[in-house]
Amino acid sequence: IDEGDAEEVRRIVAELKPADIADLIEQLDEEDARKFVAIEGTELPFEVLPELEDGSRDIVVDALSTEQLAEAVSELDTDEAAFVLEDLDEKERAEVLAEMPIADRLALKAALDYDEDTAGRIMQRDVFAAPGYWNVGQILDRLRSVERLPDRFYDVYVVDPSYRIIGSVPLSKFIKAKRDTVIQDLCTPDPIVIDANMDQEEVAYLFEKYNLISAPVVDESKRLVGMITVDDIVEVVREEADEDMLALAGIAEDNSINAPVIKVARSRFVWLLVNLGTAILASFVIGLFDATIEQMVALAILMPIVASMGGNAGTQSMTVAVRNLSTRTLTTATALRAVYKETAVSIINGVAFAILMGAATAVWYGLLAGQPRSEAVALGGVLAASMIINMLCAGLAGILIPLGLSRIGQDPAVSSAVFVTTVTDVVGFFVFLGLAAVFLVG
Amino acid sequence: IDEGDAEEVRRIVAELKPADIADLIEQLDEEDARKFVAIEGTELPFEVLPELEDGSRDIVVDALSTEQLAEAVSELDTDEAAFVLEDLDEKERAEVLAEMPIADRLALKAALDYDEDTAGRIMQRDVFAAPGYWNVGQILDRLRSVERLPDRFYDVYVVDPSYRIIGSVPLSKFIKAKRDTVIQDLCTPDPIVIDANMDQEEVAYLFEKYNLISAPVVDESKRLVGMITVDDIVEVVREEADEDMLALAGIAEDNSINAPVIKVARSRFVWLLVNLGTAILASFVIGLFDATIEQMVALAILMPIVASMGGNAGTQSMTVAVRNLSTRTLTTATALRAVYKETAVSIINGVAFAILMGAATAVWYGLLAGQPRSEAVALGGVLAASMIINMLCAGLAGILIPLGLSRIGQDPAVSSAVFVTTVTDVVGFFVFLGLAAVFLVG
Numbered sequence: 001i002d003e004g005d006a007e008e009v010r011r012i013v014a015e016l017k018p019a020d021i022a023d024l025i026e027q028l029d030e031e032d033a034r035k036f037v038a039i040e041g042t043e044l045p046f047e048v049l050p051e052l053e054d055g056s057r058d059i060v061v062d063a064l065s066t067e068q069l070a071e072a073v074s075e076l077d078t079d080e081a082a083f084v085l086e087d088l089d090e091k092e093r094a095e096v097l098a099e100m101p102i103a104d105r106l107a108l109k110a111a112l113d114y115d116e117d118t119a120g121r122i123m124q125r126d127v128f129a130a131p132g133y134w135n136v137g138q139i140l141d142r143l144r145s146v147e148r149l150p151d152r153f154y155d156v157y158v159v160d161p162s163y164r165i166i167g168s169v170p171l172s173k174f175i176k177a178k179r180d181t182v183i184q185d186l187c188t189p190d191p192i193v194i195d196a197n198m199d200q201e202e203v204a205y206l207f208e209k210y211n212l213i214s215a216p217v218v219d220e221s222k223r224l225v226g227m228i229t230v231d232d233i234v235e236v237v238r239e240e241a242d243e244d245m246l247a248l249a250g251i252a253e254d255n256s257i258n259a260p261v262i263k264v265a266r267s268r269f270v271w272l273l274v275n276l277g278t279a280i281l282a283s284f285v286i287g288l289f290d291a292t293i294e295q296m297v298a299l300a301i302l303m304p305i306v307a308s309m310g311g312n313a314g315t316q317s318m319t320v321a322v323r324n325l326s327t328r329t330l331t332t333a334t335a336l337r338a339v340y341k342e343t344a345v346s347i348i349n350g351v352a353f354a355i356l357m358g359a360a361t362a363v364w365y366g367l368l369a370g371q372p373r374s375e376a377v378a379l380g381g382v383l384a385a386s387m388i389i390n391m392l393c394a395g396l397a398g399i400l401i402p403l404g405l406s407r408i409g410q411d412p413a414v415s416s417a418v419f420v421t422t423v424t425d426v427v428g429f430f431v432f433l434g435l436a437a438v439f440l441v442g
Numbered sequence: 443i444d445e446g447d448a449e450e451v452r453r454i455v456a457e458l459k460p461a462d463i464a465d466l467i468e469q470l471d472e473e474d475a476r477k478f479v480a481i482e483g484t485e486l487p488f489e490v491l492p493e494l495e496d497g498s499r500d501i502v503v504d505a506l507s508t509e510q511l512a513e514a515v516s517e518l519d520t521d522e523a524a525f526v527l528e529d530l531d532e533k534e535r536a537e538v539l540a541e542m543p544i545a546d547r548l549a550l551k552a553a554l555d556y557d558e559d560t561a562g563r564i565m566q567r568d569v570f571a572a573p574g575y576w577n578v579g580q581i582l583d584r585l586r587s588v589e590r591l592p593d594r595f596y597d598v599y600v601v602d603p604s605y606r607i608i609g610s611v612p613l614s615k616f617i618k619a620k621r622d623t624v625i626q627d628l629c630t631p632d633p634i635v636i637d638a639n640m641d642q643e644e645v646a647y648l649f650e651k652y653n654l655i656s657a658p659v660v661d662e663s664k665r666l667v668g669m670i671t672v673d674d675i676v677e678v679v680r681e682e683a684d685e686d687m688l689a690l691a692g693i694a695e696d697n698s699i700n701a702p703v704i705k706v707a708r709s710r711f712v713w714l715l716v717n718l719g720t721a722i723l724a725s726f727v728i729g730l731f732d733a734t735i736e737q738m739v740a741l742a743i744l745m746p747i748v749a750s751m752g753g754n755a756g757t758q759s760m761t762v763a764v765r766n767l768s769t770r771t772l773t774t775a776t777a778l779r780a781v782y783k784e785t786a787v788s789i790i791n792g793v794a795f796a797i798l799m800g801a802a803t804a805v806w807y808g809l810l811a812g813q814p815r816s817e818a819v820a821l822g823g824v825l826a827a828s829m830i831i832n833m834l835c836a837g838l839a840g841i842l843i844p845l846g847l848s849r850i851g852q853d854p855a856v857s858s859a860v861f862v863t864t865v866t867d868v869v870g871f872f873v874f875l876g877l878a879a880v881f882l883v884g
Contacts, residue, residue, distance in 0.1 A: 019651045027775040051651075053771065144618050153614045154596055154655065171613040172595045176586050208680065209461045209493075211673040213596065213655065230672050231653040237676055238650065241683030242765055248687070249761035250754065261783055265790040268758050272751060272791060276799070279750040283743050290739045297732045300742035304728070304749070304867070305721040312692065312717045316710050319691035323684055329495060333469040341703055348707040349714060357718070425746070 006039045013040060022051035030059055037063040046072035050080040054087065055259045061088070070099030073108070077151065078125045079232060082111040086121075119203050120196040122236065123217045123226035126150040129157040130183055132166050137179030154213045154229065158187050163223045165193050165216050193218055196225055203228060204236040205328065244326055247413035248319065250275070274418050282307070282425040289433035295441045298365065299433060302383060306432045309353060310390035310424035317342045317398025318420050322413050325406050339399050346395025350388040358384030378440055386432040390424060397423040448481045455482060464493035472501055479505040488514035492522040496529065497701045503530070512541030515550070519593065520567045521674060524553040528563075561645050562638040564678065565659040565668035568592040571599040572625055574608050579621030596656045596671065600629050605665045607635050607658050635660055638667055645670060646678040647770065686768055689855035690761065692717070716860050724749070724867040731875035737883045740807065741875060744825055749870035751795060752832035756862040759784045759840025764855050767848050781841050788837025792830040800826030820882055828874035832866060839865040 013021055025033050025048070037044065037060055049072060052060060061069060061084070073081045073096060085093050085108065093112075097105050107125050114120025128149055130139045139156065143149070155168045167187025177186055192210055194203055194217045206212065207230060217226040250271025286293070286303070293300050321338070324330035330338055362380030365371045371379075401419045402412035455463055467475050467490070479486065479502055491514060494502060503511060503526070515523045515538060527535050527550070535554075539547050549567050556562025570591055572581045581598065585591070597610045609629025619628055634652055636645055636659045648654065649672055659668040692713025728735070728745070735742050763780070766772035772780055804822030807813045813821075843861045844854035 017652065019653075023651075026771060027773065029779060140617065144620065149618070150614075152612050152655070170594050171617060172592070175582065175613060175617060176591070178586065208676050209465075210459065211461075211676075213594070213671075213673065229655075230676065231655065234650050234653075234672065234676055234679055237679050238683065238769070241680060241687070242769075245683070245687045245690070245765060246761055249757050251758055251762060261786045261790070264783065265787045268755070268787065269791055269794065271758070272754055272795060275754045276747070276751060276795065279747040282746050282750070286743045286746065290743065293742050294736070294739050297736050297742075300735050300739075300745075301725050301728045301732065303742075304724055304746065304871075305718070307746070308721040308724070308867075309714060309718060312714055313710070315691050316693055316713070319688055320693060323687060327680070327684075329468055331469065337471060341706065344703045345707045345710065348703070349711055352711065353714060353718065425750075429746075 009036070009039050010043060014043070018045050018047035019051050021045065021048045022056075025060060026053055026056045033059045034063045042068065046075045049073075049084045050076065057084070058087065066092075066095050067099055070096045074100045074104040078107050078111045078226075079122050081108050082121055085112065086116060114196060117200045118196065119194045119198045119200065119217050119228060120226075122200055122203070122232045123194075123196070123228045124150055125226045127157065127216070127224065127227045128153060129159045129163070129216075129224055132158050132160060132182075132184035132187075134183050135179065136174065136177045136181045136183060136186075139174075139183060140179065150227070152229070153227070155216075155227075156183065157216050157224060157227070158183055159224055165191065165218065165222070165224055167191055168216065170213075191216070193222075194228060196220075200236045201240050201326075204233050204240060207233045208237065240326070244322060244413040247411065248322065248417050250417065271418075275421070278418060278422045278425060281422060282429055285426050285429045286433065288430075289437055292433055292437040292441045296436065298379065299436050299440075302361065302379075303429055303432050305357065306383065306386050306390055307425050307428035309387060310394040310428045311421055313346060313349060313391045314394035314398045314420040314424045315417070317346070317395045318402060318416050321399045321402040322416060325402055325412055330403070335403055339396070339403075342395040342399040343392070346392045347388070350391035350395075353391065354384035354387040357387060375440070379436075382432065382435045382439055386428070386435055389431050390428045393427045394420070394424045451478070451481050452485060456485070460487050460489035461493050463487065463490045464498075467502060468495055468498045475501045476505045484510065488517045491515075491526045492518065499526070500529065508534075508537050509541055512538045516542045516546040520549050520553045520668075521564050523550050524563055527554065528558060556638060559642045560638065561636045561640040561642065561659050561670060562668075564642055564645070564674045565636075565638070565670045566592055567668045569599065569658070569666065569669045570595060571601045571605070571658075571666055574600050574602060574624075574626035574629075576625050577621065578616065578619045578623045578625060578628075581616075581625060582621070592669070594671070595669070597658075597669075598625065599658050599666060599669070600625055601666055607633065607660065607664075607666055609633055610658065612655075633658070635664075636670060638662075642678045643682050643768075646675050646682060649675045650679065682768070686764060686855040689853065690764065690859050692859065713860075717863070720860060720864045720867060723864060724871055727868050727871045728875065730872075731879055734875055734879040734883045738878065740821065741878050741882075744803065744821075745871055745874050747799065748825065748828050748832055748874045749867050751829060752836040752866035752870045753863055755788060755791065755833045756836035756840045756866045757859070759788070759837050760844060760858050760862050763841045763844040764858060767844055767854055772845070777845055781838070781845075784837040784841040785834070788834045789830070792833035792837075795833065796826035796829040799829060817882070821878075824874065824877045824881055828870070828877055831873050832870040835869045836862070836866045 016024070025036060028036060033056065049057060049060065064072070073084060076084065085096065088096065097108065100108070111121060111125065126149060128143065130142070153171070155170050156174050157168050158166045160166055166184065167189050168191040169183060169186045169188070173186060192206055192212060192215050194206070194215050196217050196219050207215065212230065214227050214229045216224055217228055219225045251268060321330060324338070358380040361383050362376045365379055366373045366376030397420045402416045405412040405416060458466070467478060470478060475498065491499060491502065506514070515526060518526065527538065530538065539550065542550070553563060553567065568591060570585065570588070572584070597612050598616050599610050600608045602608055608626065609631050610633040611625060611628045611630070615628060634648055634654060634657050636648070636657050638659050638661050649657070654672065656669050656671045658666055659670055661667045693710060763772060766780070800822040803825050804818045807821055808815050808818030839862045844858045847854040847858060
């Protein structure tokens with residue numbers, strides 16, 4: 001389609017919803033995406049921009065002129081406009097802002113003044129609030145006449161004369177009320193109020209916990225400055241869960257399909273480098289026992305099993321710990337119970353696999369490979385003992401390392417994996433080869 | 443607190459919101475939680491039940507009598523009631539249902555007839571719909587008089603005489619309209635409609651894509667049967683992301699803090715067993731080269747580095763692929779581009795680390811360990827070559843395995859990791875030891 005027929009493209013796109021157009025653009029490669037923007041020109045609906053992923057949005061924003069971009073951005077809600085502009089560099093951003101009408105410009109600048117990933121960034125500034133002494137009829141009439149209302153809202157916020165929140169009334173409750181009801185009497189008292197500087201992860205936690213649809217945002221002096229709606233929160237929840245998951249695999253930055261290769265390679269390089277350190281440390285431990293291995297090559301064959309089982313068991317407890325930390329079910333109160341549980345689980349599985357592999361090794365070396373029976377049994381025993389020890393260490397490392405990192409204020413998702421792997425590799429190789437050196441070779 | 447003073451406990455709990463009480467119960471151990479339920483008795487707000495995590499809910503449900511449970515369940519919305527009952531066994535569930543008023547019982551049975559994780563399970567059955575020819579005034583009057591309305595709703599659904607959806611009107615738009623406006627004229631035409639049998643993951647995808655707050659649910663004959671609201675979707679998004687993340691670590695079932703130890707151990711055992719298979723396969727590959735290792739123990743020391751770097755690189759591409767598959771940015775259209783990109787990234791990082799480690803090894807063995815210079819250079823070269831090959835295979839396996847699994851209808855999050863690790867271990871050991879056998883020892 002994209003090769004020639006501009007008319008046809010415009011006709012098809014005109015029937016799509018913005019989210020579908022965004023999907024379409026994401027499926028195109030860079031060259032086609034630029035052509036597409038050129039064909040659409042000013043007919044491209046501005047709502048497409050916030051729906052795009054980072055990589056694709058960069059391409060589209062690049063392909064638009066400053067005037068086109070300024071026009072698109074002033075049509076968007078402040079939270080979405082800020083989202084589109086935050087990735088631009090200083091100079092481009094200033095140019096776009098300069099092209100915008102003054103009211104939109106000021107609102108947008110205020111939004112950009114809040115740190116990224118705070119409530120202030122994801123909130124909408126247009127918000128409807130009514131004084132507590134108004135009645136339902138007055139508010140209805142006001143709603144019908146007021147111009148600058150948010151596109152969609154779900155609660156009527158009730159404020160005192162200094163614009164502090166007294167309560168909120170869901171629209172579905174408001175709509176059922178008689179015209180002469182005073183709004184204050186409908187209020188859910190003590191509503192959840194979001195501080196503009198609150199981290200978005202915290203905001204998402206509150207929304208999820210209290211099943212909120214929208215919540216008022218206040219500044220330091222507790223005055224209403226905006227609102228956050230749940231559709232933004234769905235994205236935050238997805239984003240934060242993604243971040244945890246990618247962080248566990250050592251991926252910190254944008255790895256979307258349209259991110260440039262070199263950027264992706266660089267973002268993964270760092271993690272691989274850290275892991276190289278771990279691997280070298282493990283090699284060093286093996287190196288300590290080179291004389292032992294030389295005497296009994298079977299050790300080199302079996303040692304990856306001990307390390308790998310420990311690594312997997314450690315990853316399991318670590319993943320559970322990281323998730324429970326970020327959903328806040330793992331807290332100071334439950335930490336001790338969680339550690340006890342991981343210990344118990346590790347011992348159960350450690351013993352199970354120790355019996356399994358210890359017996360299998362003894363049988364294999366004794367009967368099939370024809371080694372002396374006592375040596376085969378001793379090898380099986382060393383393998384079994386080191387598996388129990390390593391899986392126990394793995395389970396403990398899997399819970400204690402994330403707990404420790406979060407206690408000292410680090411994000412456990414980012415760096416737990418490398419510490420846990422280090423523990424399981426080093427302990428695995430050291431215990432197995434060490435026991436072998438003492439009981440088998442020495 | 444929980445040891446004695448019942449009065450005090452009741453007083454404190456009375457001031458908390460249901461979500462906070464649920465949090466409190468989750469922090470208690472099993473014995474204390476039972477005591478807590480006994481103290482609270484009928485004063486425990488029924489809204490607490492759906493807020494609890496699986497493990498804790500089992501304990502509370504267990505501690506309640508059948509009558510208490512039936513009463514609590516009939517007070518809840520159908521979606522939440524179904525959620526509480528779905529974990530009970532057949533007999534308990536039948537007993538609870540038998541205690542409930544007939545209308546609630548029928549609604550709940552209908553909800554439980556839908557498969558778990560479908561739209562029918564998470565929808566609410568109470569829903570407000572108006573015929574297209576009514577005007578805003580008529581609807582307002584009706585809303586004020588009707589009894590059985592959902593607690594909260596966000597859109598007025600507009601239906602034709604056979605109860606099929608024509609459109610929907612957000613409350614915030616409805617409220618601004620004049621009383622004599624015909625509702626059909628306010629409708630957003632062609633609204634997103636959810637099929638009751640749709641998978642909840644699909645539903646979440648639609649909500650996220652189109653920023654929905656609520657959506658009507660229809661049966662096979664396209665008749666309106668309920669609605670889904672976004673607060674349930676936030677939980678689905680979190681749940682599905684959690685599932686992906688835990689599945690990657692080989693954890694399929696409930697691993698919450700209150701799940702029984704033996705259940706957790708068993709759920710992890712299976713994955714560890716599968717991984718044991720992988721580890722044994724890797725050992726077998728090493729075993730093929732035991733004569734080579736015997737001649738040059740340095741190989742046993744270095745081989746984990748090759749396997750471990752491959753494993754990490756593979757995990758990186760795999761994690762990105764799994765996430766992109768589940769957010770649907772990785773599709774048939776973008777698959778080829780993604781494969782190309784992973785290849786490029788793998789080659790870049792593979793070459794970088796090959797140079798780094800190849801040189802380091804040559805220097806270490808040549809200068810510090812005092813081996814003959816030509817042998818040290820050859821060892822460095824073999825290590826470098828096998829790192830490039832293994833990291834390339836890792837990158838390709840990381841993208842192709844999840845793609846292949848999803849093509850044949852398997853969940854890529856569940857089984858990708860084990861295949862990717864198998865590839866990187868087997869290829870890593872085989873290529874490194876094989877090249878060494880040919881170029882160094884032979």
